[in-house]
Amino acid sequence: MEQFSGKIWVLGDDIDTDIIMPTEYLALKTIDDMRPYAFSPLRPELAGRICPGDIIVAGKNFGCGSSREQAPEVIKALGIRCVIASSYARIFFRNAINNGLLLIENSEIQKAVKEGDEIEVHVGEYILHDGVKYPVSSLPQNLLDILDAGGLVKAMQRLNGIV
Numbered sequence: 542m543e544q545f546s547g548k549i550w551v552l553g554d555d556i557d558t559d560i561i562m563p564t565e566y567l568a569l570k571t572i573d574d575m576r577p578y579a580f581s582p583l584r585p586e587l588a589g590r591i592c593p594g595d596i597i598v599a600g601k602n603f604g605c606g607s608s609r610e611q612a613p614e615v616i617k618a619l620g621i622r623c624v625i626a627s628s629y630a631r632i633f634f635r636n637a638i639n640n641g642l643l644l645i646e647n648s649e650i651q652k653a654v655k656e657g658d659e660i661e662v663h664v665g666e667y668i669l670h671d672g673v674k675y676p677v678s679s680l681p682q683n684l685l686d687i688l689d690a691g692g693l694v695k696a697m698q699r700l701n702g703i704v
Contacts, residue, residue, distance in 0.1 A: 547594045547660065549660055575615050595622065603624060604629050610640060
């Protein structure tokens, strides 16, 4: 199983897609153009402070709201390695997987960490923080294959021998 560690950014409950990627910036040409505005309604400085490999830890109902694919795309473009939340809006969950963004459900880790802490993720097994293991469910192999390929389109290309 894959394993990695990263610095965490802590967010609350009900982080909707309008917070992740505000509507007024959807007209920009590319995800890279949108990247500086990610999370701006909630924390205008956040996008500029996130470093590649960082991890978001949030509460329940992450990704609620509209089904815009730019929300998981911009999180991935920021370099976020994964999002760990108590629960996800269903359509956001699938959009994230389809765009190659790892999502992990765990309802305990948010209460145990503070922003800036480092955690270790053992995909499909557990999250390690201050010597405590927080169990996580494993994802089905077909979703792991999509994540490993970097998204659904790349996974289908790989499966069909196009790349």
